[in-house]
Amino acid sequence: MLAALDALLAQPVLLLLTLATGAGIGIGVERLVEGQRRAERRAKWRGRKFGAPRRDRAPVSAADVAVDQLKLVMDADFTARPLLNRSEARVFRELDRMVTLRNPEWQVMAQVSVGEFIACADAAAHRCINSKRVDLLLMDDACAARHAVEYQGAGHHQGTAAARDAIKKEALRKAGIGYHEIVAGQTTPAEMKRLVERLVPERETESGYSAPAAAKNIR
Missing domain, CATH: 1.20.5 (Single alpha-helices involved in coiled-coils or other helix-helix interfaces)
Known part of the structure; x- marks a missing residue:
């Protein structure tokens, strides 16, 4: 070396x-x-x-999905529950009474999915409103949605409620459907009566126009 x-x-x-x-x-x-x-x-x-390369998956048929869902339902326990809470039920009964007295051809529906009465060609936009609901919906004699009425109870504006309401308002506005609010502790029976008179056309009878009975307090 x-x-x-x-x-x-x-x-x-x-x-x-x-x-x-x-x-x-x-x-x-x-x-x-x-x-x-x-x-x-x-x-x-x-x-x-x-992402990692995707492996080809065998397509799942609608029948297979339905069978799986049926199995889950059969194995689970279900119980009925009220559609409305006590405050909402009081408002519903009073609003329904006022609307029926003014025009029996009109109806008040409760907890209606927005996607059931508003359509949109944009699938992504429709998904944004499809699962959202309105508290009360005024339906005319042709079964068409005319006005949505939201009951603002205690704690209604907690969390993301304001954002959800904004989405519903915009969709309703573009669909030509009215949006109105009844606020707990603020909306008086007289104000609620005036709202119904403004939204619902009065039905003419042989003896003239029907007049709604006295309203109860809204709480």
Whole structure:
């Protein structure tokens, strides 16, 4: 080993060539390793951005979905519950009485899904309102939705209620359906009566126009 080193030192040109060759090999190896690392990083980044390759899944038929849902329902317990709470029920009964007295052809519906009486060609937009409901809905003699009435009880504006109401208001406005509110502790019976008189056309009878009876307090 020492003899070989002495021989190289005795020939400077050969020494330089040997050092240059070693340096070139070292640089090449370093670049190769760095290239592999970059390739691994790019592959990892692509995996995060685009996700892992999806495996082809066998299509699930509607019948299979229905069978699975039936199994879940058969294994679960169900109980009936009130459609409206006490405050909502009082408002519903009073509003229904006022509307019926003014025009028996009109009806008041409770807890109606917005997607049942508003249509939209934009599927994504329709999904935004499809599962939302209005507390009370005034329906005319042609079974068409005319006015939505929301009962604002205690704690109604908690959480995301304001955002949900804004979505419903905009959809109702574009569909040409009125939006009105009855506020607990603020809306008086006289105000509620005037609201009904403004929204519902009075039905003419042989003896003239029917007049609504005295309203009860709304709480």
